[in-house]
Amino acid sequence: MPVPIPALTSSERQMLGHLALADFPHPDIEPKSAAARGLDECQLRSDIEELRRTRQVTVAEGRLSITELGMVAYLAAERDELKAALTDVSALADELQRRDPASAVPHSLRQLAQGAWPLDQALAHLDRT
Structure with a gap:
C-alpha cells in the first residue's frame, strides 16, 4: 500500500533541504546552528515537532536527521516546484x-x-x- 507523501510548508522544506545534505544539531543543543543555516529558531522548533509527528525527522543524541519519508517529501516538493x-x-x-x-x-x-x-x-x- 502506498504511503501518502505529506505536503510541506516552505520552512519545513527549507529545513529538510538542509537535512538532506547532512544531519545537524537540535536547537536545544546548539541554538546558533539554526541561524547559521538561515533558519528561524522559533519556526524551526515548531517544524521539528510537526516533522517528528509525521515521521519525516528523527532526533537522536541531540542531532536532527531526515527519514526516508522526509527525503521523499522533500524531493517531491522540489519536483513540484x-x-x-x-x-x-x-x-x-x-x-x-x-x-x-x-x-x-x-x-x-x-x-x-x-x-x-x-x-x-x-x-x-x-x-x-
Missing part, C-alpha cells in the same frame, strides 16, 4: 510564439523546457534559422 517553473517556461514560449509566429525561439524554448531537446540541440535549432 521545478515542474511549475517548466510549465511557466512553456507558457512563456506559447506567448512568444503568439507574438512572433516566425521566430524559432518559442519552439526551441518549449522543446528544452519539456525535456525533448538538450540545450545544444535547442541552440543549434536557433542557429539554423
